Structures are given as structure tokens and as C-alpha cells.
Amino acid sequence: MFRRVLPVVLMASLVAPVAAQTPAGWKVHIDRSQNAQDPDDKSGVKFMAMGKGFHVSGGPAGTYWNPSNTATGNYTLKGTFTLVKPSNHTNYYGLVFGGNALDGPSQTYTYFVVAQNGRFLIKQRNGEQATDIQAATANAAIKTPDSSGKSVNTLEVRVAADTISYVVNGTVVHTTPKSAAKTDGIAGFRVNHVLEVMVDDFQVQKG
Secondary structure, eight states, rough: OEEEEEEOOOOHHHHHHBBBBOOOOOOEEEOOOTTBBBBBOOBEEEEEEEEEEEEEEESSOEEEEEEEEESSSSSSEEEEEEEEEOOOSEEEEEEEEEETTTTSTTEEEEEEEEEEEEEEEEEEEETTTEEEEEEEEEEEOOOOOTTSOEEEEEEEEEOOSSSEEETTTTTTEEHHHHHSOOEEEEEEEOOOTTTEEEEEEEEEEEO
């Protein structure tokens, strides 16, 4: 088994402007606005290196990745997400895996995300369409904002020979057959609109 910590780099957005403090090699795909209830037509999203991790704030929803960070076979994808402050409505953030063509209209990937209301969600994206693998579900393992407004959750996707396990703070919150999602591909993370999130210890462990 090896442990690979992903490098810290940044780059301009593909669809909307990203602030200039960009760590090199990373890419961002900003969502297009879909409807009035989920407005992603904002601007000014910031994506920068901070400490040994990343800081994302404001603006529209987006997917963040480095093309050199791919995962195949059996592996664990992991990241610790600090929600700095809650938004005024439910928004999700978390891990992306099995990604392909992430910078274009034919993007495909699976995402495992949590929200400030203590729910997780697993979805598969194909182009502009996203379908549920697991609809939004509450789980006590998910930390919700404390009195300061912060919450810290460590998310993992554990890909084994026959199963995919979705883990929050060491607790398996959902398991599917491996056939339920494409697992080989680019690994990254996703932050929905108007959130401020720190991402630390983002890594792939092979085997």
C-alpha cells in the first residue's frame, strides 16, 4: 500500500471566473445555473492553497481536480472538510471519484457529499444530468455546525473488489456493489455554491 498526498495547485475556471490566487495544475468546472431554486449564476468564487490544503469560498458550485490525480482498482479516497460557516440553505460538499472529461460538457463522475443539516448524498453525473445513487439521508456520524458555525467531517470512499463503502468520521454510512458506480478515473472534490469550505488531508491510498 502507498500513500500519495496530492499536490497543492490552482487554475482558472472553465465556465466562470475564479480568483487569481491559484495553486498550478488544478482545474475547476463551474456548474451552469439550472433553476431558480439552485442558483449557480454567481461570480467571484475563490479557490486557493491554504496551509497544507485548500480554501474554497463564495460563488457558484464547482468541481475541483488535478488531472494527474487518478485512482484505479482498489483504493481509498479521503479528505477532511471544514465548513467554516453555514449557508442560508442546504448545500453539499465532499469527494468526487471515477471522473472523466471533467472540463467539458461530457463530464462524468460520482460524488459523495454531506451538508450542514447532517445528511449525505451520493450522485452520479453524466453531462449536465445527475442521478441519485443514494438520496439525501440523515446519519448521526455527520457533524453539524457548532455554536461558532463550524463543522468538521472526514469523508472516505473505500473501493474494494466487490463493494464501495462511503464513510464519514470513521463510520460506514452506505455501501453499494462496485458495479453501482464507475470508480476508475480522476479524483477530486466538489463544493456547492455560496459555501466557505477548507479541504485538508486530501489523498488517495492505493490497495
